[in-house]
Amino acid sequence: MAETCHVPDIGRLPDLGPRVSGLVAQRRADVENAKKKRSGGSLTGAIGEAAKTVGFRAALYNHFAEKGRPGVIADIQGASPFTKVTRARLDVSDLAQDFHDAGAVCVSACQDRRLYRGSLADFGAARAADLPILANDLVVDLYQVIEARYAGADAVLLIAGVLGAALSDFVSRAESVMLDALVEVRSQGELALALDAGANLIAVNARDLETMEVDPSVFEALLPKIPPDRALAVAAGGLASLADVETVAALGAKAVRIGSALMAAPDPYVRLHEILGTEPDDLVED
Template identity: 70%
Template sequence: MSAPADYCAVGPRLGALLAQRQADVDHAKSKRSPGSLTGAIGEAVKTAGFRAALFHHFATTGRPGVIAEIAGASPLSKVTRSRLDVRDLAEDFRDAGATCVSACQDRRLFRGSLADFKAAKAANLPILAHDVVVDQYQILEARYAGADAIVLIVGILGSQTGDFLARAQSVMLDSIVEVRNEIELEIAIEAGANLIGVNDRNLETLEIDPGVCERLIPQIPLDRVLAVAAGDIRSLADIDRIKALGAQRPFAFRTC
């Protein structure tokens, strides 16, 4: 199956969220230029090795690693938390056995902030920046703030996925390249992704289809790519179901 050059899975609902996120990013750019951020990143500490941590966990335990998510709100839910102690939550997740944690830099959608990455660092686990990435500036923001990896959604970025992936690599960020169908998986593989996320949730309709992971994970070349299952992981049974799809090959899952 060949991916069309203009592939995009953005519908009206998601498109409105992306437009607002781009407006917020443009505002941030007016305060601090991409060049200024790039220069500051040159003085930043080395990243923690997000992908390596997931691989090591599976290699030593035989179990998928957990990327535990910290967010005060979500565009997927009407529930919000007025107060969120990111440091305490990150440490709680670490103590419960999480391999990595995920924090959010966007205030409007997730009630997060760039400061959350620094707070989450107290747990001494690799940090994933969970954002709706529409602009390469967000990659620079996340790296400067202390993230070790970022999520890139093929349904949003389409043919630009490779460019965004290369930008993340240039500042030493790992990338979870997220897909939902065979076309997106092809784009991710051709872009050179070595960490591919399969999301059971349709971001436009918000519906969950467990069959997405079941269909796509076996198609991922797991000899060179780590697979991440996301969307509706809620129980030990879900972990066992996802692990079975990997046939003893390394991958992780993200709580959502």
């Protein structure tokens, strides 16, 4: 398979808005610069020496099967192009360990510095918590899938509305290097596209990537339509409380992805406990 695959005309799906189109163009330019420093072929060759991936989807599936409630994917990011939240101080290793201790099933890390204030080194730092890692990136080129695998990710985020008809190529490429693909959707058309691409891990994102506004009705419209025998349903976007988690669980979510609520908190460890309805051990009175 070719090492690059640019975003095609997404046809029956809505056109990308000006803001997201600008972000896509910016990320493409950054990827082209990265290729000049290290080719896709060189990265692909180095994967053979990389550590084996651990099951990202399997961890979420097993948690739900054992606990009967959604497992948390906790985002670690200094910034995001899709929220207004930034975090001045970001110790990836400490945060990953805090999220592990608070009950997260998986974490995310970001390889892009400009949009997410991340780096390839963040994956090694997050690995210290011994949790499966999602590469949280605006993926526009197959190079990024290989880069994520090389960095130490166990899964990669693919946005159906950005990749359009090329989505199946990206899902296949991820599978070829033993990465799980978390495919994000926001509409009926995008959900159909994800299922046609063979996605078995589908996230419904209630946040509009263009306006950054959250619309919970997106959960209501799409989560019940994800066939449980074909894909594990994940809810993402604007989740900030135990009530939110319980609401999406009732709609069919088997996992949740939480980012801005944690990154905006003074103490993300305590905040995750609050969202899970648990209490930090060090705050429990004898």
